[in-house]
């Protein structure tokens with residue numbers, strides 16, 4: 001009996017504490033889905049069949065997608081690509097190596113900054129420090145609780161009453177680490193920068209930040225699997241999580257979202273099935289003066305706006321296009337980083353139930369944008385930490401231009 005317990009304990013020490021997913025020699029292929037036959041066959045990998053899974057799940061034809069392939073499937077996948085004439089290119093030759101090189105060699109175990117990535121505990125501790133340091137400018141919101149009982153937090157920067165509100169939502173997809181880093185960088189700039197343009201932004205607008213929407217998923221990317229995207233609420237015995245950015249209550253699951261609970265783009269069994277999204281939407285509704293809503297994602301270098309659920313143009317399409325173009329120019333100035341701009345549906349793919357469609361379509365918010373940050377697939381979601389500051393600098397340039405153009409067009 002004793003021996004069995006010892007054996008179980010030992011097994012648990014091995015399995016329970018070292019269960020971090022590894023991607024040794026896994027490849028990432030960029031592929032093009034050009035016809036229905038290719039699409040139908042590729043759909044089989046939607047739930048991660050044989051260790052093959054999508055980084056970007058195709059939702060129809062005429063789309064690019066990225067697929068992760070373990071070494072023992074290289075031969076099979078090559079054969080499949082050849083048989084179906086699927087255009088493909090290896091973007092990452094060894095995913096684990098990219099993951100291993102993401103953080104700097106020397107890691108700070110405490111404090112906060114932008115030279116490395118920090119976990120949720122460190123981010124929240126930093127917010128607490130800011131709240132002590134800037135009690136007259138900052139407001140803390142604990143706006144709900146996640147499925148795994150983590151606190152959902154937001155922070156508002158407000159220098160005076162009556163300012164229009166700009167809302168920044170970040171890290172709704174767990175593995176997009178550079179999004180929380182960029183959001184916190186910009187929050188810090190609003191508080192500490194002496195740059196005249198930043199002071200102007202800080203003084204004349206209220207900025208609400210949700211640095212990490214998908215707190216459970218984000219924690220999981222640190223503890224268990226760097227590539228996790230979804231929430232952590234189980235929906236079937238073997239499939240966990242829904243895509244939080246397909247879970248909003250606007251044209252839910254109509255197009256460009258999956259009804260398969262194992263898929264990366266699973267919309268959830270019903271709108272707002274994810275407690276993090278229900279809480280976020282209730283929180284957003286408490287503001288009556290949001291003039292601009294911004295969602296931070298990575299990667300692909302895109303600046304997108306509504307709609308995602310239809311190729312029809314949104315009412316304020318031409319204004320959003322003009323603002324997006326100005327933002328794109330400003331982003332490119334510093335390091336020539338090239339962004340593509342346009343509506344979600346016609347620029348990448350149809351996708352329904354996203355946050356920016358929901359605020360635009362139901363909350364009378366006239367401007368909403370999604371940034372997809374660096375890069376274009378060389379590192380993908382695993383952007384090396386030494387790019388946090390360059391990414392943040394060019395995005396702050398972009399945000400300055402975005403606000404300026406929105407103001408010129410009388411949205412702010």
Ligand SMILES: *[C@@H]1O[C@H](CO)[C@@H](O)[C@H](O)[C@H]1NC(C)=O
Pocket residue numbers: 147148149
């Ligand atoms: C969250 O807390 C509630 C109330 O304390 C508890 O019933 C529930 O099991 C917890 N959920 C998880 C996933 O830990």
Ligand SMILES: *[C@@H]1O[C@H](CO)[C@@H](O)[C@H](O)[C@H]1NC(C)=O
Pocket residue numbers: 315316366409410411
């Ligand atoms: C945006 O579109 C709506 C609906 O067409 C229109 O009423 C409004 O004037 C446009 N512009 C602004 C600044 O809201």
Ligand SMILES: [Zn+2]
Pocket residue numbers: 173176297298
């Ligand atoms: Zn995303």
